[in-house]
Amino acid sequence: MFDRILIPVDGSDPARDAAQLGIDLAAEHDATVHGLYVVEPVAVAEGGAGQVLDAMEAAGEEIVSELAEQAEAEGLTAVTAVETGVAHRKILEYTDANDIDLMVVGTHGRTGLGRYLLGSVTEKLVRISDVPVLTVRPDDEEE
Numbered sequence: 001m002f003d004r005i006l007i008p009v010d011g012s013d014p015a016r017d018a019a020q021l022g023i024d025l026a027a028e029h030d031a032t033v034h035g036l037y038v039v040e041p042v043a044v045a046e047g048g049a050g051q052v053l054d055a056m057e058a059a060g061e062e063i064v065s066e067l068a069e070q071a072e073a074e075g076l077t078a079v080t081a082v083e084t085g086v087a088h089r090k091i092l093e094y095t096d097a098n099d100i101d102l103m104v105v106g107t108h109g110r111t112g113l114g115r116y117l118l119g120s121v122t123e124k125l126v127r128i129s130d131v132p133v134l135t136v137r138p139d140d141e142e143e
Contacts, residue, residue: 002026006034006100008091008121011063014106018136019067022104025134027074031101035067035080036094038087057082088124095131103133 007022009015019035026033037060039053064080071078079098083090095103107122126133 002029002031002101004034004098004100004102005029005031006036006091006095006098006103007067008036008038008087008103008105009063009067010037011059012106012108014108014136014138016106017138018104018106018134019070021134021136023067023071023074023076025102025104026071026076030076032077032079033067033071034094034098034100035064035071035078036091037061037064037080037082038090039082039084040087041084053084057084087121088128091121091125092129095129100131103129103131104136105133106136106138108138 002025005022005026007015007019009019023033025031039056039060042052060082061080064082068078068080081094083094091103094100103125105122105125107120122133122135126135
């Protein structure tokens, strides 16, 4: 049913929980795991932008490498990427470009004003994605 499962990661606990579930689903379906980390550019003082971007990309490479190791330990094929841009847009572009069948995405479990002020990449994906999006909420004990 699923041949290619995308797991967008950001290094957070909810993303790690989603990664484990995504890997478990991939193992059940003998699917390829796609790990994607999106670096969202930030405004920094003049002269430091390149260093900040490099550090964020390096952190992203480490995070997707950990995901790949986790998937490969289960005997799965893993493909990883680090992209720069607006997170939900880059995730949707990646989904289209790689013929993804399912996204497994962690959510921080924010509600009300917190979700309104911070926005939600996961919520945007659920609303506008052409492929199914499985959301993984944090345990109540972890909030």
